[in-house]
Amino acid sequence: MIEISNLNKKFDETTVLESIDFSVKKGEVVALIGASGSGKTTLLRCLNLLETPNSGTITIGDTTQVFSERPLKKTEKLKLRQYSGMVFQGFHLFPHKTVIENIIEAPLIVKKESKETLIKKGEALLDKVGMIDHLDKFPDALSGGQQQRVAIARALMMEPDVMLFDEPTSALDPQLVREVLKVIEELANEGQTMIIVTHEMNFAKRVADKVLFMDDGYIIEEGSPEKVLVHPEKQQTKSFLQLLDDEA
Amino acid sequence: MFDWFNQIHWEHLFNPELALDSLPLLIEGLQITMIISLFSMLFALLFGLVVGIARMSKFKLLSFPARAYISFMRGTPLLVFIFILYYGLPVIGIQFTSPIVAAIVGISLNFAGYNAEIIRSAIMSVPKGQWEAAESLQMNYFQMMRRIIIPQATRIALPPTFSIFMDIIKGTSLASVITVHELLYSARIVAGRTYESMTMYIAAALIYWIVCVIIGYFQQRLEARYNRYISN
Ligand SMILES: Nc1ncnc2c1ncn2[C@@H]1O[C@H](COP(=O)(O)OP(=O)(O)O)[C@@H](O)[C@H]1O
Numbered sequence: 001m002i003e004i005s006n007l008n009k010k011f012d013e014t015t016v017l018e019s020i021d022f023s024v025k026k027g028e029v030v031a032l033i034g035a036s037g038s039g040k041t042t043l044l045r046c047l048n049l050l051e052t053p054n055s056g057t058i059t060i061g062d063t064t065q066v067f068s069e070r071p072l073k074k075t076e077k078l079k080l081r082q083y084s085g086m087v088f089q090g091f092h093l094f095p096h097k098t099v100i101e102n103i104i105e106a107p108l109i110v111k112k113e114s115k116e117t118l119i120k121k122g123e124a125l126l127d128k129v130g131m132i133d134h135l136d137k138f139p140d141a142l143s144g145g146q147q148q149r150v151a152i153a154r155a156l157m158m159e160p161d162v163m164l165f166d167e168p169t170s171a172l173d174p175q176l177v178r179e180v181l182k183v184i185e186e187l188a189n190e191g192q193t194m195i196i197v198t199h200e201m202n203f204a205k206r207v208a209d210k211v212l213f214m215d216d217g218y219i220i221e222e223g224s225p226e227k228v229l230v231h232p233e234k235q236q237t238k239s240f241l242q243l244l245d246d247e248a
Numbered sequence: 249m250f251d252w253f254n255q256i257h258w259e260h261l262f263n264p265e266l267a268l269d270s271l272p273l274l275i276e277g278l279q280i281t282m283i284i285s286l287f288s289m290l291f292a293l294l295f296g297l298v299v300g301i302a303r304m305s306k307f308k309l310l311s312f313p314a315r316a317y318i319s320f321m322r323g324t325p326l327l328v329f330i331f332i333l334y335y336g337l338p339v340i341g342i343q344f345t346s347p348i349v350a351a352i353v354g355i356s357l358n359f360a361g362y363n364a365e366i367i368r369s370a371i372m373s374v375p376k377g378q379w380e381a382a383e384s385l386q387m388n389y390f391q392m393m394r395r396i397i398i399p400q401a402t403r404i405a406l407p408p409t410f411s412i413f414m415d416i417i418k419g420t421s422l423a424s425v426i427t428v429h430e431l432l433y434s435a436r437i438v439a440g441r442t443y444e445s446m447t448m449y450i451a452a453a454l455i456y457w458i459v460c461v462i463i464g465y466f467q468q469r470l471e472a473r474y475n476r477y478i479s480n
């Protein structure tokens with residue numbers, strides 16, 4: 001359902017993504033790992049078109065977009081963007097809106113769905129992420145873990161085909177990481193297609209169907225969690241995993 | 249020292265009776281002051297929003313004129329600008345029918361420059377994550393501005409905008425120079441007639457002050473409303 005081929009991204013003259021190729025099947029969970037600065041965030045942002053690739057092709061669902069130096073039209077951006085939902089490291093909930101307002105905002109304004117329907121749907125989703133008791137609170141009154149769970153619900157409200165998570169637990173206090181990972185794992189078990197950038201290796205081993213290892217703008221190793229995380233072939237992958245082990 | 253003190257004519261310093269007697273005239277002047285202030289603030293806000301957004305544009309054709317405009321308005325005294333409009337423009341055949349209109353046009357255009365800067369910096373200070381979250385949720389520029397960015401920018405812009413409003417109210421006193429019968433002009437008429445300058449100018453000052461205190465009260469209430477989502 002996602003097909004990426006020969007994707008390149010430069011910032012000015014610096015190449016950040018180089019000949020990126022991979023595909024994701026419907027219902028698949030892909031873990032994207034790699035050292036800081038290797039291009040993981042940029043890759044996710046390209047899929048959501050927060051960045052525009054310089055060349056290559058992205059196919060999601062039945063939409064194919066070929067990139068060149070020509071700037072994308074607004075309609076092209078919106079077309080491809082509707083397939084994906086993004087969860088940021090820093091949550092970025094709307095601080096001036098309550099939890100329920102946060103999550104119904106986009107479908108209300110963008111898709112012009114009815115408010116009553118959206119509130120029902122929103123309550124069901126908040127229940128699922130364990131936030132139903134905080135419906136009318138403002139984000140500022142919530143812990144980081146709670147904010148991130150609301151942010152996940154907010155992205156899900158748009159019913160994306162693929163969820164993109166960029167280090168969703170990296171900004172959290174250690175004791176809050178589990179509650180967020182649990183929500184993501186439940187989504188995975190329900191068959192939600194997702195790409196998740198994470199440094200939580202145990203989580204990746206348990207949940208991912210496929211692991212991509214990035215190094216300096218390239219995907220240099222790809223395969224099952226067993227293959228990439230337990231029996232890596234490339235030296236860079238080994239060193240990276242060793243480094244994480246040492247830290248733990 | 250004592251001589252100086254003994255020579256002060258206290259009755260000339262503040263004559264409450266005169267102040268009270270001239271209150272109706274001062275209030276009449278205050279009405280003109282408030283009419284000029286409210287219209288000027290409204291136009292300065294609307295035009296300031298346009299200039300502020302143009303200033304942020306990536307198109308030089310928009311951003312450069314906006315920059316020049318802001319620079320000129322911030323760099324020239326309001327009184328000089330009012331003189332140019334009222335005494336200068338007739339040279340090229342543009343004559344204001346009333347000095348009140350000239351005052352409103354002058355004050356609006358001048359303060360639009362300040363408002364543009366306030367609006368621009370408030371919008372720019374909304375964190376990048378907010379723009380990206382809105383964008384990734386498929387909002388277009390207009391939806392993002394209206395629902396996400398401007399409400400947050402408003403909170404930031406509120407205190408400086410109220411300062412501008414008070415500056416405008418005080419700035420309308422300059423219109424007395426082009427014979428607008430506003431508050432200061434009324435005070436000057438009585439002062440000239442009675443030679444009680446101190447009394448009349450203190451009375452005018454107190455009225456300006458009271459008006460600004462009332463506006464300050466509304467500012468506090470609005471700020472409290474906009475801050476309700478921030479917990480300490
Ligand atoms: N907006 C940007 N402008 C210029 N360089 C950027 C920008 N965003 C990221 N980069 C650079 O691209 C490289 C990859 O960054 P990123 O995708 O954030 O990596 P990761 O998420 O794996 O840590 C880094 O060298 C970073 O400095």
Ligand SMILES: [Mg+2]
Nearest residue numbers: 040041042167
């Ligand atoms: Mg990153």
